[in-house]
Amino acid sequence: MWGRCGMQTDVTALLTIAGMALVTYLTRAGGLFLMKRVTFSPRFEAWLNCLPGAVIISMVAPSALSGKIPETVAALATILVTIRFKSIFPAMLAGVGTVWILRTVM
Numbered sequence: 001m002w003g004r005c006g007m008q009t010d011v012t013a014l015l016t017i018a019g020m021a022l023v024t025y026l027t028r029a030g031g032l033f034l035m036k037r038v039t040f041s042p043r044f045e046a047w048l049n050c051l052p053g054a055v056i057i058s059m060v061a062p063s064a065l066s067g068k069i070p071e072t073v074a075a076l077a078t079i080l081v082t083i084r085f086k087s088i089f090p091a092m093l094a095g096v097g098t099v100w101i102l103r104t105v106m
Contacts, residue, residue, distance in 0.1 A: 070102035 040048070064075035078095035085091070 070099050070106065073102060074098035 060075065063071045065072070074095045077098040078091045081094040082088075082091040
């Protein structure tokens with residue numbers, strides 16, 4: 001099933017995953033550690049607070065504006081659910097569910 005070095009592959013994969021998790025944790029923890037020790041201007045803080053939304057929009061907009069019906073309708077459904085419920089979880093369910101249903105039907 002795994003070939004000649006099956007056990008070695010498992011150990012290598014686990015060590016790789018553990019190393020990646022450690023690096024991810026240290027990056028985030030280091031960022032939080034540094035951010036607590038630095039003071040920013042109110043304008044820069046406002047920019048930092050807007051950054052996650054801008055990143056999400058930059059990833060979603062090309063798909064939503066691609067001209068494909070499921071993606072466009074899902075983006076609209078996500079926006080409407082967000083406005084109505086003011087919560088990310090129902091909005092994500094609406095978007096993913098809408099794309100899934102429309103791709104299945106179409």
